[in-house]
Amino acid sequence: MRPMKNVQKDWITKLTATTAVVAWALANGLDVVSMSLFVQAGGQLVFASQIMRQHPAEFVMLYAGMRVLGTLTVYLLLTFAQKQWPLLSRTLWSVLTACSLATAVAAWWRVL
Numbered sequence: 001m002r003p004m005k006n007v008q009k010d011w012i013t014k015l016t017a018t019t020a021v022v023a024w025a026l027a028n029g030l031d032v033v034s035m036s037l038f039v040q041a042g043g044q045l046v047f048a049s050q051i052m053r054q055h056p057a058e059f060v061m062l063y064a065g066m067r068v069l070g071t072l073t074v075y076l077l078l079t080f081a082q083k084q085w086p087l088l089s090r091t092l093w094s095v096l097t098a099c100s101l102a103t104a105v106a107a108w109w110r111v112l
Contacts, residue, residue, distance in 0.1 A: 012090065013082075013089050013090055013093070016089075016090050016093040016094060016097075017078075017082070017089070017093045019093075019097060020078075020093040020094070020096040020097045020100065021075060021096075023096075023097050023100035023101070024071060024074065024075075024096055024097075024099070024100045024103075025071060026100070026104070027100040027101070027103040027104040027107065028067045028068075028070075028071050028103065030103075030104050030107045030108070031067060031103055031104075031106070031107040032060070032063060032064045032067055033107075034107040034108065034110045034111045035060060035063050035107075035110070036060045037111055038110050038111070039052055039056045039059060039060055040056070074096065078092050078093065078096060
């Protein structure tokens with residue numbers, strides 16, 4: 001039987017990880033929606049102006065797919081890091097939550 005201190009720590013770490021993953025998924029969803037609105041409004045990015053003009057729907061689908069793959073990659077990397085460095089796990093998940101906030105702010109700024 002594990003001591004109570006470790007059980008509480010595991011619970012807090014799981015809550016931190018769940019919050020970070022949900023926040024990251026929501027921020028990426030907001031980012032995809034804001035990019036869709038940006039493209040519909042006629043906005044252009046420097047690195048993809050040609051494809052955005054000619055195929056806006058396909059660009060948004062590619063962008064959404066890129067965000068999904070990036071989200072899965074970040075989740076897998078953090079899960080691996082959590083197993084390698086358990087003492088840093090809460091810090092790593094908290095950094096992901098901060099990155100989620102930055103992504104959401106950037107997506108919101110793009111729409112304004």
